[in-house]
Amino acid sequence: MTDSLPDKVRSILSDILGLSAEQVAAMDNDTELFGALPELDSMAVAGLLTEMEDRLDIMIDDDDVDGDLFATFGSLVAFARAKVDG
Amino acid sequence: MTHPLHRTYRYGGQQEFCLCFGEDAASRRVLIVPPLFDEMNRTRRMLVEMMRLLATRGIRTVLADLPGCNESSADITAQTLDDWQQALRIVSADMGITHIVSLRGGALIDHVADVPVVRLAPVKGSSLLKTMLRTRLIADKEAGKSSTAEDLLAHAQSGPLELSGYKLSADMRTSLEKATPDAMTHVHEMSLAEINGTPLWLRAEPQDDPAMSAAFAAYIADWSATCAG
Numbered sequence: 001m002t003d004s005l006p007d008k009v010r011s012i013l014s015d016i017l018g019l020s021a022e023q024v025a026a027m028d029n030d031t032e033l034f035g036a037l038p039e040l041d042s043m044a045v046a047g048l049l050t051e052m053e054d055r056l057d058i059m060i061d062d063d064d065v066d067g068d069l070f071a072t073f074g075s076l077v078a079f080a081r082a083k084v085d086g
Numbered sequence: 087m088t089h090p091l092h093r094t095y096r097y098g099g100q101q102e103f104c105l106c107f108g109e110d111a112a113s114r115r116v117l118i119v120p121p122l123f124d125e126m127n128r129t130r131r132m133l134v135e136m137m138r139l140l141a142t143r144g145i146r147t148v149l150a151d152l153p154g155c156n157e158s159s160a161d162i163t164a165q166t167l168d169d170w171q172q173a174l175r176i177v178s179a180d181m182g183i184t185h186i187v188s189l190r191g192g193a194l195i196d197h198v199a200d201v202p203v204v205r206l207a208p209v210k211g212s213s214l215l216k217t218m219l220r221t222r223l224i225a226d227k228e229a230g231k232s233s234t235a236e237d238l239l240a241h242a243q244s245g246p247l248e249l250s251g252y253k254l255s256a257d258m259r260t261s262l263e264k265a266t267p268d269a270m271t272h273v274h275e276m277s278l279a280e281i282n283g284t285p286l287w288l289r290a291e292p293q294d295d296p297a298m299s300a301a302f303a304a305y306i307a308d309w310s311a312t313c314a315g
Contacts, residue, residue, distance in 0.1 A: 016288045042228055044290035046220035050213060051288065062223060062235065 005056075005084065006077050012051050016044055029074025034067060045070065058083040088141045090134075095150065095180050097173040098164075103157045104177060107137040108146035114310050115146040117183040117198070119174065122191030122214060124221075124250040125287035126155070129189065131294040132286055132302075139303035145310065150177045155252075163246040163253050167211070167261040171195040185310045190214075190287055193267035202272045202313040204306070207285065211265030218249035274309070281305050 010024040017039035033040055040048075048070075049060050060083065069079050091106040108115075120126045120133055137147040152170045154162030177183070178199040186203040188196035193208030219235045226233050238247060239259075246253040254262075278285065281301035286293055 015285045016290075018284070018289050018293060039290060041290055042224045043221055046217050046224055047288045047290070049220060050217040054213065062220065 005081055006073075008055060009052075009073070009077050009080055012048065012055060016047050016051060027073040029072060029077070031073040032071065033073060033076065034070035040070065052080060056080055056084055058086075088138045090138075093148075093181075095173070095177050097153055097176055098160060098169070100153065100158070100160045102151050102153060102160070102173065104148055104150045104181070105134070105137075106146065106148050106181075107141035108144065109141075110146070112144055112146035114144075114185060115148065115181055115183050116140065116185045116187055116306065116310060117174065117178055117181070118147055118149045119186060119188035119192035119196045120149065121189045121287045122194070123218065123252050125190050125214070128289055128292045129287050131292065132299050133189075135294065135296060135299035136303045136306070139300060140306060143303070143307045145307060146181075148177060148181050148183065150174060163255045163258075166255070166257045167195055167265055171198060174198040185306075185313070187306055194262075194265040197268040197270055200272075202274070202310075203270065204274045204276050204309055205267065206276050206283075207278065207287075208267040208275065210267075211262035215249075215259060215262045218252075222247075222249050272313075276305065276309075 010027060013019060014021065014024045017037065019039065049065065052058065053060055058080070068075060070076060088107060093104040093106050094101045095104060096102070118133055118137065121129050133149065137149065140147050150173070151158045152165070153160035153173055154165045174195060175198040183199055184201055186196050186199065186201055187206070188203065188208070189206045190209045191211065191214050193205045194211055196203055196205070219238065222238065223233060223235060242256070244256045246255050247259065248254075281298060283298040283302065284295065286295060286298070
C-alpha cells in the first residue's frame with residue numbers, strides 16, 4: 001500500500017506557501033522547513049494548521065503546536081500521522 | 087471598454103463603492119462575491135484582472151465594497167454577515183445582476199438574488215474564524231504575549247476583537263461561527279483544477295496569477311452563457 005500522507009502534506013505546503021511542484025516533490029524527512037523557507041512565516045503557520053485539519057480530517061489542539069513541529073518535513077509528517085492514527 | 091467604472095450603492099445610510107467593468111447595457115451582469123477579511127485582500131488582484139478580461143467578452147462584472155471593508159467608512163464593528171448579505175441584495179437589485187460568482191467565505195453571503203450561482207472553494211464560517219484566531223495567537227506569542235483562544239474570546243466578551251486586521255464584534259463572531267454556505271437551487275460548485283488555479287487566498291503574501299485570472303474568466307464566460315440569466 002502506498003503511503004499517501006507525505007504527498008498530502010506536500011500538496012498542503014505547496015498550496016499555502018506557493019511552492020512549486022518540483023520544490024515540494026524534492027522534500028524528504030530531513031528537509032528543513034521553519035527558518036529555511038522564507039515563505040513559511042508565523043502567519044502562514046495558522047493557515048497550514050487549518051488546512052491540515054480540513055484535508056486530513058484531524059483536530060489540532062493549539063497547545064500541541066510548537067516550533068519543533070515545523071522543523072523538518074519529517075517532523076511535520078510524523079505529527080500529522082500521529083493525529084491521523086490517533 | 088476595459089476601464090474600471092466607479093459606481094455606488096446605499097446601505098445603512100451610507101454610500102458604498104462598487105468597482106465595475108463592462109458596459110451598463112451588457113446582457114450578462116455578474117456579481118463577484120469575494121472571499122472575506124484577509125482572504126479578500128489576497129485575491130483582489132486576481133479577481134480584478136478576471137473582471138477586466140470578462141469586460142473584453144462583453145460581460146459586466148460588479149465587485150462591491152462590503153460595509154466596513156475596503157473604501158467603506160461604515161463601522162465594521164456594527165456589521166454581521168446578515169448586513170453584508172443585505173447590502174449585496176441591494177447591489178444585486180440596483181445593478182440588475184444576472185449571475186453570481188462567489189469564492190470561499192463569499193459563499194456565506196451569496197444568497198441575494200434568484201439567479202444562477204457558481205462557487206469556488208466555499209468554506210464554513212467557523213473555519214475562517216479559527217484560522218483568524220490562530221493567526222492572532224501566533225502574532226501575540228511573537229510579541230511576547232502568551233494567550234489562548236479562550237482567553238482572547240473571554241477578554242473580548244461582548245466587545246470587538248481584532249482578527250487579521252478586522253475588528254469583529256461579538257455578533258459578527260457568532261454569525262461566523264454558525265454560518266455555512268446556503269443550500270440553494272441554481273448553485274454549481276467549480277473546482278480549482280478546472281481553472282488551473284491555486285488557492286491564492288491561503289498565501290502568506292498577496293500574489294496575482296494572470297493565468298488563473300484568464301482561465302477563471304473563460305470559465306465564467308462559458309458557464310454564464312449556458313445558464314439563462
